[in-house]
Amino acid sequence: MSESVIRVQNLSKRYHLGASRRRHDTLRDQLADAFLSPFRQPKRNRRRNHSDAQPNVLWALKDVSFEVKRGEVVGIIGRNGAGKTTLLKVLSRITEPTKGRAEIRGRVGSLLEVGTGFHRELTGRENIFLNGAILGMKRAEIAYKFDEIVAFSEVEKLLDTPMKHYSTGMYVRLAFAVAAHLDPEILLVDEVLAVGDAAFQKKCLGKMGEVARRGRTVLFVSHNLGQIKRLCSRGLWLSEGMCLCDAPVDDAVVAYQSSLAKSWSSPATSTVDAAKAEPGFISWGIVSSPGVESHVIHQDGPFTLKILLRIEKPVRRGYHRLLLRTADGTDVADWSLGNLSLSRGIYEILYDLPGLPVHPGIYRWFVTLWDGGKKVDLKHLYPELIVATQEYSGPKGIINMPCDIHIKALPERNR
């Protein structure tokens, strides 16, 4: 049994939303308060309590407590806005908690983003050093790993070119190459793998697995439950700032998925008042039988996807497109519809699909509507699509289909 390297006790973080989020409206107040505050703690506290009751206060973390032992790889799962990134931000000391306490023993490296601090005017070589230093590496350490980083990034040829001439892909490669060579005792990783092409992602995952195997402690946030299952031993499920489940990773993922399935099996789209909604795409649902919609696909076979669209200004040369994306951003499917002429009103777009042979997991619909060259709306639809069908094939590849495999010996003369 090894010791705890992270101990989190009742950690809470409050954010103020909207315009009145500041306690002080003017610079003068702020200055006065800065000087006088030691003499008037009671008043400040009263004001604070007052603000708690206001609706524009959001608790991004609420009484989160857990411990992580050395060498554990913990996956943090939860929906958007559940507090996953906030937790990592607090643990990496980017922002302070409002309440509670956390203790961390060891050198912490956090990757909330790759390529932080890259400067477009500097060359790749220079940026490796700059970015490395920003992530907390020592100069000697970067110099030592330099060749390895360059090899990993596959951008040797452009090493002495300013990064403004890099393509997005190259930029990301270099960024990740530096990040992947960060070797702290405790690594906090936010959804950074959601970038780059599939092959490169695989390479990065391999690198991360390697880090984990070497006995480093890792906290890993991802929407990709497959990745979480593959890399982590333990799962932490956050919902609305609270830690709902802290268990072996498979249990945590199942708990999370079943909660999603439950909350979204109920009639979903009807809860949105289409008439009051913003223009553009309003909501979506899977229509299984009349009147029942959900955001979960439970079975193989045909289903209908329904998307509600509200048009404010008439569209003359409309072009609509629907992309199905994995949680880490890879496009799975792409459908489009052109030459649309839509007047003001609410529309229902129905997609009849013979089935969706993809691996179980979380997916997103990305929808766009253009009028001529002008954008009408473009967004990811929420909530995410949950595919909770049976898994037929291994985790590699995109398609998941049942397949009968036969093997038999052929007669001699057919050879």
Next chain:
Amino acid sequence: MPLTQHATSENPPTNDESLPLASDAPLIVIEPSRGWVPIRLRELWEYRELLYFLTWRDIKVRYKQTVLGAAWAIIQPFFTMVVFSLFFGSLANMPSDGIPYPIFSYAALVPWTFFAHGLSQSSNSLVGSANLIRKVYFPRLVVPIASVVSGVVDFVLAFVVLLGMMLYFGIVPTANVIWLPLLLLLSFVTAMGVGLWLSAMNVQFRDVRYAVPFLTQFWLFATPIAYSSSLLPQPWRTLYGLNPMVGVVEGFRWALLGTETAPGPVIIVSALVAVGLMVSGAFYFRRVEKTFADVV
């Protein structure tokens, strides 16, 4: 609902071979802070390499994609000197302590430019590094410090021109030049002090960005650059030292050009004010620092 409580280990921490990271690793405690917080100079020292890299980045990037490049470091004080010489020197016949007016004003403009740039760069430094502040932890003080330090290169370039001008006017520097580094330090401390206050305020009140050009302009005329502080009788001249740049500018002239403005009480007043500004600035900065990532 599977609400599993993670079991806490009853075993005391062990230190066997399988744990290469012994418990001597630093313990980081994360807690909400209240009121004034210590500056933590030791941590700042641990991040000196980051300071170096940020300074280096500022220097490398500053004149990228400009035609004249680093010549700008010279052009700015030099042409200000030309304008001052025309208007104040020739037209207004401003007294210049018996020194040719061009070099009289340029010797003041060199440290002034360093100060004014440091001030404006550092004021905008935190907002300009918002992406870093939101995504990475490091002592935030590094950012404004790096932006002031990076101005030293410009200072050196402008200073070389100053030496050239002294040669041209046949002025031999006095032995007091050994005090120049301290005078430069004084202007650094002043720029740093104001920069810390303004950069921290700028995170929350973007008014600062618009106020800074005004501030430097007023400050320029409140400093004896176009004129000499010998215009003021005592004790007002000592009081004038409340503006720390008075001590710096008159010190530069005294050390390089041998003017009569020996920095006695003036420089003491200036130094006290500058240090006061920097220390208070650092504490104010640290106090509001915790909100940076959420507000910037």
